[in-house]
Amino acid sequence: MTTESTNIKVGDLEFPPRKVWMKTYGCQMNYHDTERILSHLSGMNFTHTEEKSEADLVIFNTCAVRDLANQKFYSHLGETKKLKENADVDPETGLKRNVIVAAGGCIAQTEGKDLIAKYKQLDFAFGTDVVDNIGEMVYRAYSGDKKFSVTSWDRSENYSIETKITQGTPMAFVNIIKGCDKFCSYCIVPFTRGREKSRRLAEVVKDVSRLVEHSGIQEVMLLGQNVNSYGKDNGESLGQLIMELERLPGLVRLRYTTSHPYDVTDDLVEAHANSKKLANHLHLPVQSGSNTVLQRMLREYTVEHYLTLLAKMRKANPEMIISSDIIAGFPNETEEEHQATLKLLDDAQFDFIYSYAFSPRKGTKAAKMNDALNDDIRGRRLREIQDRQLKIQEKIRQGMIGKTYRILVEEKGLNKGVTKWTGRTSCYRLVHFEPETPESDYQWHWMDVEITSATALSTQGKIIRDLGKKIL
Ligand code: SAM
Ligand code: SF4
Ligand code: F3S
Numbered sequence: 463m464t465t466e467s468t469n470i471k472v473g474d475l476e477f478p479p480r481k482v483w484m485k486t487y488g489c490q491m492n493y494h495d496t497e498r499i500l501s502h503l504s505g506m507n508f509t510h511t512e513e514k515s516e517a518d519l520v521i522f523n524t525c526a527v528r529d530l531a532n533q534k535f536y537s538h539l540g541e542t543k544k545l546k547e548n549a550d551v552d553p554e555t556g557l558k559r560n561v562i563v564a565a566g567g568c569i570a571q572t573e574g575k576d577l578i579a580k581y582k583q584l585d586f587a588f589g590t591d592v593v594d595n596i597g598e599m600v601y602r603a604y605s606g607d608k609k610f611s612v613t614s615w616d617r618s619e620n621y622s623i624e625t626k627i628t629q630g631t632p633m634a635f636v637n638i639i640k641g642c643d644k645f646c647s648y649c650i651v652p653f654t655r656g657r658e659k660s661r662r663l664a665e666v667v668k669d670v671s672r673l674v675e676h677s678g679i680q681e682v683m684l685l686g687q688n689v690n691s692y693g694k695d696n697g698e699s700l701g702q703l704i705m706e707l708e709r710l711p712g713l714v715r716l717r718y719t720t721s722h723p724y725d726v727t728d729d730l731v732e733a734h735a736n737s738k739k740l741a742n743h744l745h746l747p748v749q750s751g752s753n754t755v756l757q758r759m760l761r762e763y764t765v766e767h768y769l770t771l772l773a774k775m776r777k778a779n780p781e782m783i784i785s786s787d788i789i790a791g792f793p794n795e796t797e798e799e800h801q802a803t804l805k806l807l808d809d810a811q812f813d814f815i816y817s818y819a820f821s822p823r824k825g826t827k828a829a830k831m832n833d834a835l836n837d838d839i840r841g842r843r844l845r846e847i848q849d850r851q852l853k854i855q856e857k858i859r860q861g862m863i864g865k866t867y868r869i870l871v872e873e874k875g876l877n878k879g880v881t882k883w884t885g886r887t888s889c890y891r892l893v894h895f896e897p898e899t900p901e902s903d904y905q906w907h908w909m910d911v912e913i914t915s916a917t918a919l920s921t922q923g924k925i926i927r928d929l930g931k932k933i934l
Pocket of ligand 3 (some may be wrong): 488
């Protein structure tokens, strides 16, 4: 690659400065892929813009987990037809600006070819396993090769990458395992992300230590669709990795997401007892409180096993808070099975949950089941789950009042005309607090705050101590 004036030469093509706009849907893994894409494109003279109308390259990073996510993307993709038609004219050449539109991520992985055929304005589609080849695809598009779809799987035995950072924050996502082998009966992810493959422990430790030493990273979120399956293919484990990362000077906080109850091993529980850097938070999706539904979901554990795990975790670390995911109205869920989920909420005492109405996904086992439920029943059950949980979490959060928590401050915002800053505790709760003076800038400061009030959805605090941007 050579640079001449402001252009960058890649292969036979000159790349002048251009702008890329991206829209990301779905989970942290997709957000992380977006960061990788932007990082690769910066080497081809693209800068990131938040303004779609000025973009030369528009990329959607899609999610297929529920129908709503699909519908949002189709509608946004539809709008790009006008974007291309209304592109401004270059005063020098008199030609309309050539806007390239691409779609990546989980929908593109399974529907890439269909999308290309259906949407005239879509130039190319790419799957989840070719994110690091975005440069080649953009090169192809600017060479005039249009309407192509790349959805191949990476067949190499090892999963080896270096984390890319574009955000300039002290927090980084670090992918440690890709894919999912679980095939829960409702879930599209194994089809969109392929089989599980872990990075080697030594590579991850080296990667994180580089981020801490050279990029100012202090908080790391280890990522995987089934993150606690990490290392099974190499005789390594997440618990082991956590205890290795614990030793890195300068790394302050460590998180991981998302875990499957089946793979919570004793060494992971021990890591929660022994690590000082591991956050006091575990997101452990349960999906249902009924053993018969769990069986139909192919989840490989029972409610009793799940509650035992929570007890072990809470014993290992009494400060631990647990959150979860619940699906309302799995096919043919009876009223009794639904009531079992409400009871589980009482028994588990989650700090928060993400809850969704079941959404049939083409190609999954659950989508082929004859289903006696309708949208009204699902909606009603979802509301009941959410109402019950809000009552539980309001009580739990009131227990925070008067206690002091260490937060990493992220941003400020206006709340009913009052400026408030917001940070996250080790246990992943957001805390809002007022600045000492309107000019105070606390972004990325570590701060001790005392909780002054708490509701189910919001927690307020006051400053006890400002520790600045670095703590040892
Ligand atoms: N790997 C995680 C686990 O094992 O629980 C879940 C990852 S999935 C991307 C995030 C959440 O989406 C799931 O926990 C589940 O609650 C929800 N989900 C997945 N498929 C769904 C479907 N077909 N309908 C409704 N919710 C779904
Ligand atoms: Fe989907 Fe189940 Fe894999 Fe989670 S573990 S990503 S719910 S198949
Ligand atoms: Fe969605 Fe794919 Fe993540 S389906 S939730 S973006 S793995």
